[in-house]
Amino acid sequence: MxxxxxxxxxxxxxxxxxxxxxxxxxxxxxxxxxxxxxxxxxxxxxxxxxxxxxxxxxxxxxxxxxxxxxxxxGGVSLEDTEPLIDNLSNHHCLVVLDYAVEGKHEEEELDGARDQFIQTIHFAANQPTVPVITIKVSALAQNKTLQAWAETGLRNSDFDEKWDRVVQRLIEICDHAAEYGMKIFIDAEESWHQDAIDFLANEMMKRYNQDEVVVYNTYQMYRHDRLDFLKQSYRRAQEEEYIFGAKLVRGAYMEKERARAKRKNYPSPISANKKVVDRDFNEGILFCAEHYENIALCAATHNLISCKILADFIEELPARRDHPHLNFCQLYGMGDDITFNLGAHGYNVAKYVPYGPVKxxxxxxxxxxxxxxxxxxxxxxxxxxxxxxxxxxxxx
Incomplete structure (x- = not known):
């Protein structure tokens, strides 16, 4: 051999x-x-x-x-996740913590989610193998506020006040992350909320990703427009001189997206078939890896072919396979053949570990x-x- x-x-x-x-x-x-x-x-x-x-x-x-x-x-509470974090650490695996809450409506609930994300940052900062937490903007903003951002006719003084609160919550979270040396994955959501989330993510990257990456945006590559948008976002980062953070996923809302498009009679944002999605995803991760000096990549996928393609490509780069801008991630409970075999060979790999009360x-x-x-x-x-x-x- x-x-x-x-x-x-x-x-x-x-x-x-x-x-x-x-x-x-x-x-x-x-x-x-x-x-x-x-x-x-x-x-x-x-x-x-x-x-x-x-x-x-x-x-x-x-x-x-x-x-x-x-x-x-991972558990009902942060404390519940500690044994799992230690176990994964013993097997060359990092952890991305996710407070699994979304779709809040009352301002008090949204403030509570902000506080929980900040608490997660403080907890993770004391865990050497938890470099990242995930946040969902829908836990910090009413859905109608996110949708109204792209629909000018829905804006009014009430919108402005609520939007300012959303921005402030996000800034407070990112401030804590930067102070404690943590990183933030901003999750992708439904397409009718995503324009607002993309705007917020780009603003946070511009604000915090100056010397090192703090904030990542998430790109759902099953959308037919995301590959172009990924490259466009990178060009913007180059022009405005900040490090671009990109987490690439295939996507988690496909049936919901298609059903809404059919109901409201507009073209579905989802690509025509899996072959196109696979092509765009693989091209996206290779584009990011090729520009690893200026793009911090997380390839969040359970697709074995994609992981093999990226691992082989990394071997051809002048960078180490554990370069901090080259990362793999799988959900806790899935993709163990990928996660732990990559980790055993020295690649940066993490489990995405959600936690929270059952309901x-x-x-x-x-x-x-x-x-x-x-x-x-x-x-x-x-x-x-x-x-x-x-x-x-x-x-x-």
Whole structure:
């Protein structure tokens, strides 16, 4: 075996991929992946969970915490995440913390979310392997305020006051991040809110990304306009002389986007097919990696081909494979074959770990379930790998 073959990541190594999980945890994962790979039963399970929480059935939070929470959520509170953070650290994996809350409406709730994001920054600053937290602008702004930003006719004095509060909340969060040496991923959301989020993210990057990257914007590459917008955003950063932070995802709102476009009779922003999405995503991550000196990239994907393409491309760069601008990320509970095999070979890789009370975090789980409908290949691959690892452990 030559040196290149020895250095190449073996994504089939299940012993490395699942070393951080006990056999009992793997069996739970196998059951959940089997359930969620069957869209009908997955849909029923999610609907029943939402119904049970709505009507406050006594055992609902417990049952959810003992099943899907165990697999996909870091815990109810920040403190709950500490054992997981330590476990992931022992397996060469960083953590991106996400307070899984969104769609708040009252000003008091929006201020509360701001305070929780700041608390997350303070907590993460004391965790050496938690360099980033994620925020959702919809947790800091009313949805109608975000939508009104792009619709001039909806603006008035009430809008101006609420918009100023949104900007101030975001500045306060970013101020704390810069002070404590943390980084912020600003999540992408629905297209009818995204113009406002893009504006805010670019303003925050201009303000904070002078000497090093503090703020990243997120680009959902299943939108047919995002590759051009990604390159346009980079050119703007070059012209205005700040470091460009870009987290690339395929996207999490596809069915919702298509349904709204059909209902309101406008062209869907979603690309025509998966082949186009894959092409744009791969071109996007390679564009960012090529310009790694001026772009801080996070490739947030469970797509094995994309990860192989990027890892191979990084090997051809003059930069180290663990350069701080070259990063991979997968959701906690998914993509372990990618995460831990990359980490074992010295790449920067993180798990995206959400946390929060059951009722607050359940919309996150619903969205993940919806997203999984478009991830059948990745799901089936991981299901087979878990089975293989359980068999290996049984025979070892």
């Amino acid at each position: 030559n040196k290149d073959e020895e250095q190449r990541v073996n994504f089939e190594n299940t012993e490395v991929a699942f070393a951080y999980k006990s056999t009992a945890q793997l069996r739970l994962a196998l059951w959940l992946f089997r359930l969620m790979s069957r869209s009908f039963w997955s849909h029923i399970f999610i609907k029943m969970g939402a119904w049970a929480l709505k009507f406050r059935l006594p055992l609902a939070p417990y049952l959810i915490k003992e099943t899907v929470y165990q697999q996909f959520i 607050e975090a359940f919309p996150y789980l619903i969205r993940r379930a919806e997203e999984n409908k478009a991830m059948s290949n990745e799901f089936n691959r991981e299901y087979k790998l878990i089975r293989r690892e359980l068999e290996r452990r049984k025979n070892s």
